Amino acid sequence: MLTREILTDPVALTRALVDVESVSGDEDDLATQVESVLPRNLSVERIGNVVLAGTNLGRAQRVVLAGHLDTVPLADNFPSTVDGEVIRGCGTSDMKSGVALMLHLAGTVAAPRYDVTYLFYDCEEIDAARNGLYRLAKETPEKLKADFAILLEPTYGLVEAGCQGTLRARVATTGKRAHAARSWRGVNAIHAAGKILRTLEEYQARTVTIDGCEYREGLNAVRIDGGVAGNVIPDECVIEVNFRFAPDRTEEQAAEHLRDVFGAGNVEVTDSAPGALPGLTAAPAKEFLAAVGEPPRAKFGWTDVARFAAMGVPALNFGPGDPNLAHTREEQVEIPKIEAGAATLRRWLVG
Numbered sequence: 001m002l003t004r005e006i007l008t009d010p011v012a013l014t015r016a017l018v019d020v021e022s023v024s025g026d027e028d029d030l031a032t033q034v035e036s037v038l039p040r041n042l043s044v045e046r047i048g049n050v051v052l053a054g055t056n057l058g059r060a061q062r063v064v065l066a067g068h069l070d071t072v073p074l075a076d077n078f079p080s081t082v083d084g085e086v087i088r089g090c091g092t093s094d095m096k097s098g099v100a101l102m103l104h105l106a107g108t109v110a111a112p113r114y115d116v117t118y119l120f121y122d123c124e125e126i127d128a129a130r131n132g133l134y135r136l137a138k139e140t141p142e143k144l145k146a147d148f149a150i151l152l153e154p155t156y157g158l159v160e161a162g163c164q165g166t167l168r169a170r171v172a173t174t175g176k177r178a179h180a181a182r183s184w185r186g187v188n189a190i191h192a193a194g195k196i197l198r199t200l201e202e203y204q205a206r207t208v209t210i211d212g213c214e215y216r217e218g219l220n221a222v223r224i225d226g227g228v229a230g231n232v233i234p235d236e237c238v239i240e241v242n243f244r245f246a247p248d249r250t251e252e253q254a255a256e257h258l259r260d261v262f263g264a265g266n267v268e269v270t271d272s273a274p275g276a277l278p279g280l281t282a283a284p285a286k287e288f289l290a291a292v293g294e295p296p297r298a299k300f301g302w303t304d305v306a307r308f309a310a311m312g313v314p315a316l317n318f319g320p321g322d323p324n325l326a327h328t329r330e331e332q333v334e335i336p337k338i339e340a341g342a343a344t345l346r347r348w349l350v351g
Contacts, residue, residue: 025070037103041110057111063114065116067099095321154326165275169243190237210247221241241258320334
């Protein structure tokens with residue numbers, strides 16, 4: 001159970017958040033508890049299971065601290081446990097330790113040097129249409145207006161700037177169906193897919209440096225579908241590919257690149273999301289990097305910083321959890337990382 005008293009201790013707060021089950025779509029209890037403990041000096045608004053809290057001190061700049069309340073399904077890792085300097089449990093890394101830092105700051109920093117919007121949102125771990133940040137950006141984007149944003153996703157205490165874009169596409173080959181006993185009368189579409197697989201095997205992915213951050217692209221087959229029956233020469237084979245592209249490409253440019261690689265007639269884009277440029281030139285970003293004291297690195301993967309970037313709000317990722325442990329049974333967070341993250345964010349907000 002969350003209490004206002006626990007807001008002073010980000011470590012105890014992490015455990016308390018983890019011990020409130022909040023698998024995607026079931027965040028109501030946690031959202032209610034978060035709403036109930038927010039300090040009275042903040043303006044607080046509840047929109048479904050999104051909780052917005054903010055200062056209105058007339059500062060020259062506004063920043064957003066954002067984090068999702070939901071977790072992936074439990075995997076015999078609930079409730080939390082402590083082993084030395086490690087807290088284990090579902091959501092410890094992704095991203096209740098980051099949410100704990102947000103709540104801790106909201107409860108203990110009364111006069112930040114920026115106006116701050118604290119954004120706690122739901123359904124990040126499932127389809128995009130249900131994502132609370134997506135809904136806000138689509139329906140009430142004015143609530144997200146800011147000069148800079150930090151997403152408290154797990155980065156192991158380092159700044160991960162921007163994010164890759166992602167695109168999925170179907171690359172198809174066609175043939176002619178025939179009886180396998182008279183295979184010469186057909187054209188085998190699965191055999192024709194060998195050319196696509198060789199293209200993927202030989203593909204030389206780009207490495208792109210943007211604002212000192214090195215983004216590595218990747219183009220890979222992730223699924224193959226083909227075949228009719230054990231005695232039929234197949235007339236279609238589809239390879240699903242995933243292209244992780246650097247944020248200097250738009251979605252349209254990424255799709256055009258695949259058409260160049262595989263041939264325009266073979267590619268059907270099924271899903272895509274834009275990347276986000278590093279966003280390190282805004283004054284609050286520079287001040288945050290100074291507080292961290294370590295150079296930023298590129299974010300590999302897609303995060304909701306892209307939603308902020310699409311609205312013209314520079315954003316980066318920073319949180320205490322280890323991204324390599326997210327979604328695993330062994331999910332955990334190191335207590336020193338929580339404490340260091342809280343101290344870094346406080347240095348930045350207080351100045």
